[in-house]
Amino acid sequence: TGCLWVVATPIGHRDDISARAIETLRNVTVIAAEDTRHSKPLLLQHNISTPLIALHEHNEREAVAAILRRLEQGESVALISDAGTPLISDPGFRLVRAAREAGIRCAPVPGACAAIAALSVAGLPSDRFVFEGFLPAKSAARRARLQELAGDSRTLIFYESSHRVLESLTDMRDVFGAGRAAVVARELTKLFETVLSEPLGDLVERVASDANQQRGEFVILVAGRGDDVDDRLAEGQRVFALLRQELP
Ligand code: SAM
Numbered sequence: 001t002g003c004l005w006v007v008a009t010p011i012g013h014r015d016d017i018s019a020r021a022i023e024t025l026r027n028v029t030v031i032a033a034e035d036t037r038h039s040k041p042l043l044l045q046h047n048i049s050t051p052l053i054a055l056h057e058h059n060e061r062e063a064v065a066a067i068l069r070r071l072e073q074g075e076s077v078a079l080i081s082d083a084g085t086p087l088i089s090d091p092g093f094r095l096v097r098a099a100r101e102a103g104i105r106c107a108p109v110p111g112a113c114a115a116i117a118a119l120s121v122a123g124l125p126s127d128r129f130v131f132e133g134f135l136p137a138k139s140a141a142r143r144a145r146l147q148e149l150a151g152d153s154r155t156l157i158f159y160e161s162s163h164r165v166l167e168s169l170t171d172m173r174d175v176f177g178a179g180r181a182a183v184v185a186r187e188l189t190k191l192f193e194t195v196l197s198e199p200l201g202d203l204v205e206r207v208a209s210d211a212n213q214q215r216g217e218f219v220i221l222v223a224g225r226g227d228d229v230d231d232r233l234a235e236g237q238r239v240f241a242l243l244r245q246e247l248p
Helices: 020-026 038-044 055-074 093-101 114-122 140-147 165-176 201-209 229-246
Strands: 003-007 032-035 053-054 076-080 106-111 129-134 155-160 181-188 193-198 218-222
Touching: 003 020, 003 055, 003 093, 003 218, 020 076, 020 106, 032 055, 038 053, 053 055, 055 076, 055 093, 055 106, 106 201, 114 181, 114 193, 114 218, 129 140, 140 165, 155 165, 165 181, 165 201, 165 218, 181 201, 193 201
Parallel strands: 003 076, 003 106, 032 053, 032 076, 129 155
Antiparallel strands: 155 218, 181 193, 181 218
8 A cells, every 4th residue: 555645734834845845745646735726836946746646525435435446556645734834733644544454554743833933933932732723603603712721821822713803813812811912923934924922911902903904824822821020920919928928
């Protein structure tokens, strides 16, 4: 049987692709891409002439069956998505699961991932974190999800689109509190890259008052419970009160 290569592509800057990724994309029999039209320029840029087939949310079932047949016949296949690492808020999970169940080798060719890129510059605790991907689109469901996360002490990582960044930040402020430390990482590796770190209350005001800060692609990171400014203040006050009791 062949090998299913799961290949990361850039999240913005076109040079953020590894030499091994390019080599792999050149050598496989076929590349399964989320949007074949979107991926063509990338392949052109690197002189990759491997044929493309589509694997997206809407055809995943049929596409998986066809790709499995190819793999079983000994062909090697690369999976890519429109940006970053496949399967991370992108299609591919069903394909990888089916391939593994069929005993086919699946190998990663790692590279860019917006969540990890954002975490690496956010300045929030990075030893323990949770990736939550996209929040529900409707406010009630979104707030319910945020409620479930309110007590979590790990850094929370969310993906968000330009349409909803302000709404989501507002819900986060209301659920987690205005003092909770957070970071909005926008357009990473691109021309208008900005990384804002402020308490949620200030972030909401800043993004609301600047239309430019609502454009592009976003990763929102929120400090876990216990790491926010208010909690640290409260902890300081608690320690101070204890000390005062002990002082003559
Ligand atoms: N598979 C991708 C990855 O590895 O990061 C994520 C794909 S998901 C469909 C797209 C979302 O990722 C965007 O809405 C945004 O939240 C985030 N994203 C992708 N590229 C980004 C960038 N350059 N800067 C900030 N966020 C980005």
